[in-house]
Amino acid sequence: MSTAETRTQAGAGAAAAGQLRRMPGLVPVTETLRTVERRAPEPLTRDADEDAGEGTGGFTGGDAAGGLRIGAFWRLLGSELALTFRRPRNMALLAVLGVVPVILGIGLRLASSTAGDGEMGGVVQNLAGNSLMLTFLSFSFLVLLLMPVAVSVVAGDAIAGEAGGGTLRYLLAAPAGRGRLLAVKYLNAVVFGYAVTAVVAVTALLTGLALFPGGSVTLLSGTTITVGEGLLRILLAVGYVGAAMAALAAVALALSTFTEVAIGAIAGTLVLLVVCQVVRAVPALAPVTPYLLPTRFTDFDGVLRDPVDYAALRDGLLSFAAYIALFGSIAWARFSGKDITS
Amino acid sequence: MTPVTVTGTTQEAGAPFGAAPPAGDSSAAIVTRGLTKRFRGGQVAVDALDLTVPRGSVYGFLGPNGSGKTTTIRMLLGLITPTAGTYDVLGLPPARALPRVGALVEGPAFYPYLSGEANLMRFDAADPSARRATARRRIADALDRVGLSAAAGKRYRNYSLGMRQRLAIAAALLGPRELLILDEPTNGLDPQGTREVRALVKEIAADGTTVFVSSHLLAEIEQMCTHAAIMRSGRLVVQGTIGSLSAGRVPLIRVETPDVAEAARVLGELGLSGVQAGAGELTAELGGQRPEMINAALVGQEVAVRGLAVVRPSLEDVFVGLTGEGFDVDG
Numbered sequence: 001m002s003t004a005e006t007r008t009q010a011g012a013g014a015a016a017a018g019q020l021r022r023m024p025g026l027v028p029v030t031e032t033l034r035t036v037e038r039r040a041p042e043p044l045t046r047d048a049d050e051d052a053g054e055g056t057g058g059f060t061g062g063d064a065a066g067g068l069r070i071g072a073f074w075r076l077l078g079s080e081l082a083l084t085f086r087r088p089r090n091m092a093l094l095a096v097l098g099v100v101p102v103i104l105g106i107g108l109r110l111a112s113s114t115a116g117d118g119e120m121g122g123v124v125q126n127l128a129g130n131s132l133m134l135t136f137l138s139f140s141f142l143v144l145l146l147m148p149v150a151v152s153v154v155a156g157d158a159i160a161g162e163a164g165g166g167t168l169r170y171l172l173a174a175p176a177g178r179g180r181l182l183a184v185k186y187l188n189a190v191v192f193g194y195a196v197t198a199v200v201a202v203t204a205l206l207t208g209l210a211l212f213p214g215g216s217v218t219l220l221s222g223t224t225i226t227v228g229e230g231l232l233r234i235l236l237a238v239g240y241v242g243a244a245m246a247a248l249a250a251v252a253l254a255l256s257t258f259t260e261v262a263i264g265a266i267a268g269t270l271v272l273l274v275v276c277q278v279v280r281a282v283p284a285l286a287p288v289t290p291y292l293l294p295t296r297f298t299d300f301d302g303v304l305r306d307p308v309d310y311a312a313l314r315d316g317l318l319s320f321a322a323y324i325a326l327f328g329s330i331a332w333a334r335f336s337g338k339d340i341t342s
Numbered sequence: 343m344t345p346v347t348v349t350g351t352t353q354e355a356g357a358p359f360g361a362a363p364p365a366g367d368s369s370a371a372i373v374t375r376g377l378t379k380r381f382r383g384g385q386v387a388v389d390a391l392d393l394t395v396p397r398g399s400v401y402g403f404l405g406p407n408g409s410g411k412t413t414t415i416r417m418l419l420g421l422i423t424p425t426a427g428t429y430d431v432l433g434l435p436p437a438r439a440l441p442r443v444g445a446l447v448e449g450p451a452f453y454p455y456l457s458g459e460a461n462l463m464r465f466d467a468a469d470p471s472a473r474r475a476t477a478r479r480r481i482a483d484a485l486d487r488v489g490l491s492a493a494a495g496k497r498y499r500n501y502s503l504g505m506r507q508r509l510a511i512a513a514a515l516l517g518p519r520e521l522l523i524l525d526e527p528t529n530g531l532d533p534q535g536t537r538e539v540r541a542l543v544k545e546i547a548a549d550g551t552t553v554f555v556s557s558h559l560l561a562e563i564e565q566m567c568t569h570a571a572i573m574r575s576g577r578l579v580v581q582g583t584i585g586s587l588s589a590g591r592v593p594l595i596r597v598e599t600p601d602v603a604e605a606a607r608v609l610g611e612l613g614l615s616g617v618q619a620g621a622g623e624l625t626a627e628l629g630g631q632r633p634e635m636i637n638a639a640l641v642g643q644e645v646a647v648r649g650l651a652v653v654r655p656s657l658e659d660v661f662v663g664l665t666g667e668g669f670d671v672d673g
Contacts, residue, residue, distance in 0.1 A: 076470075083453070083456075167451050172419070175441065
């Protein structure tokens, strides 16, 4: 069979020179000629006229190449973000997080209308006075579990998901570069963390404005501020909670570099989170709690003090930065030298 | 087992590939020296491999399953760190050469929820030397080249195995490549798909691209390669041009006939040696004889010739001759 086939192809090359139409993929020699014509004028390195640094040696140096490299980084990040924000699973997570504040708002509205004037609980009383409070309330409900779940899914999937699907080897052979890929994956998770935070904040704000009277905001300290100032403080809280999610994403990303099963990295992160909560609940372990990541999650309520408790926010942010540095290093140490066998 | 390097008679093989070639300009597309990979647990997947892949060649990388081919390819692509040894790709360290290398490693792997086109865009974005401005055109070209243009917008999930394989080849062709590394490119393809891949490899090689193709199918390599190396249990058994590999083996002529005895006499008279008679057929070493003359002689002596074929020595014979073992028995 083999010799016959070779003969056929050789024959086709000599005889069928005028026969241009081809079947998909079955390439007669005429096709080869066409391709040679099309390809020959191209230099070995692509677009050599534009890539100043991309000479024959394959070096990238100089300003143009530096610009190219930065552009390529943003392109990969854009591709990553598009992949994340188009994936139905991730959009479903965002949708769930958007719905919870609405449910919470409706629940509280019903509670406030059925309760008599003097019987309103502290929370409801707070809300009845100002619509902006629902945002902070939603954060305190979601920041300890549901938001971390969403962030862990994306960050835990980052490397392990690509490894499990086999696409990691093609990304690295492209070559995406290990450090570059890890950086892009982390930034992507951070953006998703802020998206999660923003979705909660925005839906809570809109629900609050729709269901509760606007006007001034009464703080935990008892003083009252204007709506404009209240919005500023919401922005502050979003920044803080987003940073908290970024710290969690670093942990999930580090775990993600150790496995080829995405669900393992996701579950691992959530187990760590739950263990932290258990430790926090045990009074005898109190000396440990300040070092646990979730302890700082709820410190966003510093923005509800008067004046804003910047010391608490700063301590929290420093703690997040420490977690990002530590787990980012672990992820890098593991990923940079890992044998990719998936 | 000592690796045998056969220096061939044809143009490419004669060039000496000595020590480390000058960076950036080398006559070899791939050079490895003592390349070794020992996995955690002590298993030696690749053992002191010395490969030299000449530029412009179609280089067949042969070996039974588990002989270390894929591990070698993963090292060449920087996916696995070697335990020992050095290697150059296109005269450069692999990390710098990779933008000019297209690769298919251990079967296709894409995002199932993206279309073929979107998948290629994704991998193009991962290559820092690829330009976004030309991406659409390059992707369309690559899809066209593998005959997938019609299915460009279809989700990868719904691709057949053959289409997936072709998409993987398209991904390897996204830019102008100097070297194409194809690991088992015909795995899982039907005979039609196999033929298509073979034609594509020949076409790519005609552009001057070096093609390094691994396979566990000897016949396939024989048909499309100019050079070959044979691996066994992580070690190199032999490398050289296809011609030189089978140089020591002589072609045979095989005659199908009911008159075996008479045919044997005629072949003997013609001076053919090694005549072996079987049931309804016989073989002899062709020597310098022309097959059509043998046929004429047989017919002239009124031998009923039902079939006549020249049997060229196969790489399998070479492999068996070098190792004393069948090709596929080794796990």
